[in-house]
Amino acid sequence: MAVPPEGISRANLAPLRLHVPEPKFRPGDAVDFAGVEVPPAGAQRRPDTAAPADSFHELAYTLVRVLDDEGRAVGPWDPRLSPDALRRMLRHMVLLRAFDERMFRAQRQGKTSFYMKALGEEAVAVAAAHALDYEDMCFPSYRQQGLLIARDWPLVDMMNQIYSNSADRLGGKQLPIMYSAKEAGFFSISGNLTTQYPQAVGWAMASAAKGDTRIAAVWCGEGSTAEGDFHSACTFAAVYRAPVVMNVVNNQWAISSFSGFAGAEATTFAARAIGYGIAGLRVDGNDALAVYAATQWAAERARTNQGATLIEHFTYRTEGHSTSDDPTQYRSAGEPTAWPLGDPIRRLKDHLIALGEWDEERHVTQDREVAEEVRAAQKAAEANGILGHGLHQPLDSLFDGVFEEMPWHLREQRQQMLDEEEASGRPWARK
Amino acid sequence: MNMIQAINSAMDVVMARDPDVVVMGEDVGYFGGVFRATAGLQKKYGKTRVFDTPITECGIIGVAVGMGAYGLRPVPEIQFADYIYPALDQLVSEAARLRYRSAGEFTAPITVRSPFGGGIFGGQTHSQSPEGIFTHVSGIKTVIPATPYDAKGLLIAAIEDNDPVLFFEPKRIYNGPFNGHWDRPAENWSKHPGGEVPTGYYRIPLGKAATVRAGEAVTILCYGTMVHVCAAVVAEMGVDAEILDLRTLIPLDIEAIEASVKKTGRCMIVHEATRTGGFGAELSALVQERCFYHLEAPIARVTGFDTPYPHSLEWAYFPGPVRIGQALKTLLKDA
Numbered sequence: 001m002a003v004p005p006e007g008i009s010r011a012n013l014a015p016l017r018l019h020v021p022e023p024k025f026r027p028g029d030a031v032d033f034a035g036v037e038v039p040p041a042g043a044q045r046r047p048d049t050a051a052p053a054d055s056f057h058e059l060a061y062t063l064v065r066v067l068d069d070e071g072r073a074v075g076p077w078d079p080r081l082s083p084d085a086l087r088r089m090l091r092h093m094v095l096l097r098a099f100d101e102r103m104f105r106a107q108r109q110g111k112t113s114f115y116m117k118a119l120g121e122e123a124v125a126v127a128a129a130h131a132l133d134y135e136d137m138c139f140p141s142y143r144q145q146g147l148l149i150a151r152d153w154p155l156v157d158m159m160n161q162i163y164s165n166s167a168d169r170l171g172g173k174q175l176p177i178m179y180s181a182k183e184a185g186f187f188s189i190s191g192n193l194t195t196q197y198p199q200a201v202g203w204a205m206a207s208a209a210k211g212d213t214r215i216a217a218v219w220c221g222e223g224s225t226a227e228g229d230f231h232s233a234c235t236f237a238a239v240y241r242a243p244v245v246m247n248v249v250n251n252q253w254a255i256s257s258f259s260g261f262a263g264a265e266a267t268t269f270a271a272r273a274i275g276y277g278i279a280g281l282r283v284d285g286n287d288a289l290a291v292y293a294a295t296q297w298a299a300e301r302a303r304t305n306q307g308a309t310l311i312e313h314f315t316y317r318t319e320g321h322s323t324s325d326d327p328t329q330y331r332s333a334g335e336p337t338a339w340p341l342g343d344p345i346r347r348l349k350d351h352l353i354a355l356g357e358w359d360e361e362r363h364v365t366q367d368r369e370v371a372e373e374v375r376a377a378q379k380a381a382e383a384n385g386i387l388g389h390g391l392h393q394p395l396d397s398l399f400d401g402v403f404e405e406m407p408w409h410l411r412e413q414r415q416q417m418l419d420e421e422e423a424s425g426r427p428w429a430r431k
Numbered sequence: 432m433n434m435i436q437a438i439n440s441a442m443d444v445v446m447a448r449d450p451d452v453v454v455m456g457e458d459v460g461y462f463g464g465v466f467r468a469t470a471g472l473q474k475k476y477g478k479t480r481v482f483d484t485p486i487t488e489c490g491i492i493g494v495a496v497g498m499g500a501y502g503l504r505p506v507p508e509i510q511f512a513d514y515i516y517p518a519l520d521q522l523v524s525e526a527a528r529l530r531y532r533s534a535g536e537f538t539a540p541i542t543v544r545s546p547f548g549g550g551i552f553g554g555q556t557h558s559q560s561p562e563g564i565f566t567h568v569s570g571i572k573t574v575i576p577a578t579p580y581d582a583k584g585l586l587i588a589a590i591e592d593n594d595p596v597l598f599f600e601p602k603r604i605y606n607g608p609f610n611g612h613w614d615r616p617a618e619n620w621s622k623h624p625g626g627e628v629p630t631g632y633y634r635i636p637l638g639k640a641a642t643v644r645a646g647e648a649v650t651i652l653c654y655g656t657m658v659h660v661c662a663a664v665v666a667e668m669g670v671d672a673e674i675l676d677l678r679t680l681i682p683l684d685i686e687a688i689e690a691s692v693k694k695t696g697r698c699m700i701v702h703e704a705t706r707t708g709g710f711g712a713e714l715s716a717l718v719q720e721r722c723f724y725h726l727e728a729p730i731a732r733v734t735g736f737d738t739p740y741p742h743s744l745e746w747a748y749f750p751g752p753v754r755i756g757q758a759l760k761t762l763l764k765d766a
Binding site for chain 2: 137139169170171173174178180181182187188190192195197198199200201202203204205206207208209210216228229231232233235236239401402403404407408409
């Protein structure tokens with residue numbers, strides 16, 4: 001047996017300790033977010049979009065904010081949008097919230113299997129969509145339905161997908177909310193986390209290689225920055241200066257795991273950019289104007305061949321992860337209301353009111369109109385069927401789209417399935 | 432031409448015809464690939480169509496999927512098939528399913544080239560045959576050539592195919608056919624009919640097997656390097672075997688297999704990959720299901736062992752002439 005050389009002994013060393021992160025508050029705890037640093041709105045400088053990425057590292061460690069507590073837009077990041085543009089953005093955010101509410105309820109009523117709300121995060125997708133060109137390609141994760149809403153994609157089409165009904169363009173083959181809408185620049189959603197990151201970079205690289213002018217944008221949650229794909233994508237984005245806007249939605253919770261399990265105790269998510277030599281920005285994700293300004297700035301960098309920008313949207317997931325999740329089991333009930341960055345819709349509304357371009361009465365009227373729009377869409381979608389009311393798609397479509405042309409083994413299996421169907425005499429049989 | 436030159440020629444021909452074809456991977460650009468398969472392409476087609484990548488297989492395939500979704504036809508290279516596993520999720524969950532999950536809105540027309548198989552003293556990390564993992568996945572095609580002529584025609588068809596294709600290149604026969612006797616001098620493609628490769632454009636359709644040798648006594652199903660080893664064994668033993676080079680595993684040429692086994696009444700399956708759950712098991716089940724009443728002996732499987740590829744014991748692992756010959760004798764003993 002080997003003996004350590006004389007003089008080398010570990011006998012005096014204190015035992016090592018494993019650090020396992022723990023969130024500040026658990027169910028039953030009183031919430032105090034005093035530790036969350038919220039710098040004043042307007043305090044952060046806005047570098048020229050042509051500035052080198054290593055000349056504004058501090059922006060990855062702070063919080064770019066535009067809207068102050070009085071609802072004023074202040075500082076160099078104020079995108080100076082017209083009242084009409086602000087009202088359009090507000091309406092889309094309100095519409096997204098109403099849509100979510102209605103579909104969440106539809107799931108609870110057993111009309112579909114699954115739903116995910118973006119409650120509290122409406123600004124992240126809606127404001128970004130407003131700042132991008134319609135032709136740009138978005139690679140969303142599963143909580144960016146706001147992109148489709150902001151691109152005025154038909155609500156009925158989204159609902160058809162949620163219900164997997166006869167008008168679902170995806171033929172009932174995807175989990176609800178995993179939309180695909182190429183026409184709206186909305187890439188097919190994968191349930192596997194962050195796989196869309198290198199894909200977005202690849203799309204952006206292709207656009208650059210072809211001398212196109214379109215850019216790509218991509219979103220993932222803070223938890224999934226731990227996935228290898230995220231880091232591969234950052235490497236590619238840096239190496240080829242890909243025209244891509246990379247968004248990390250830091251909503252504090254990856255199902256029941258708080259952001260500390262993705263490394264939030266050690267540094268910010270925007271700071272990941274620094275190691276790759278790409279631009280990093282950390283923004284107040286509940287401030288629609290800050291999200292808009294950051295996205296517009298990053299898009300301009302991308303479009304002028306300055307390369308990729310990584311934007312961390314600091315926000316809070318007010319609801320559970322999905323309809324299958326119960327957040328009261330793992331986090332304090334006081335968190336959503338105590339969240340120091342407020343509600344994104346209320347903040348934008350207050351801003352418009354402060355400008356004299358909006359009022360409570362108009363807001364209530366708009367809420368009513370939007371609710372009616374969603375209700376009408378739901379009625380139209382449900383006329384095409386809901387999940388659970390039997391089969392909506394032709395049975396043999398199950399085999400469509402595995403390959404461009406169906407090989408013999410799939411044709412055989414399809415025939416076997418149809419024979420089985422014939423033999424069963426099931427009343428809902430459709431071919 | 433040898434197989435490397437044929438593969439190079441295939442990419443050259445397709446790139447000249449279609450400006451959307453791009454070649455990417457570790458070392459494929461300036462250097463032309465560690466096996467020289469992409470030599471000269473960057474010089475000819477420029478750095479935006481032939482470029483080196485970071486060493487991240489999931490990144491290479493993920494980026495290729497995105498490029499494919501944009502409308503390009505990427506031909507990513509994974510330097511050795513042993514390194515394809517970090518890219519597994521992008522291949523299995525993304526490339527293979529993109530068409531299905533988006534109802535055809537987005538597709539991934541990528542062709543992943545990767546040298547595979549042993550017999551070059553590559554040890555555990557440069558010798559594996561992972562095709563069985565991918566044939567188990569719906570939505571991805573798997574192609575394995577056995578001659579330079581086939582390699583070029585199949586690779587052109589693969590790149591032009593609108594589905595994701597894995598193109599596994601048997602690196603033991605890159606430079607010449609191989610009879611399985613590691614201690615005998617290697618042959619040269621110049622004396623082999625499969626080494627006659629036209630310089631221009633031609634395609635070999637995916638899903639069609641090749642009859643390497645017609646025979647009446649037994650059907651041998653094989654692909655890649657094993658085609659040459661089987662042919663050598665059959666010639667040495669003087670057996671009247673029919674050898675089918677499958678060429679494409681998915682889609683598989685079931686008609687050719689069925690017709691041949693029904694004719695000969697005996698079937699041997701040979702591959703280099705580990706045995707359990709391998710593609711040979713699928714072939715065996717298919718033959719049993721379709722040809723049972725024509726079989727005069729149990730189906731024989733000759734494969735690599737269920738161990739990692741051992742460096743110094745490589746030739747004990749390799750399904751060579753002795754293992755194949757013994758299986759053939761057993762299979763033919765009542766004939």
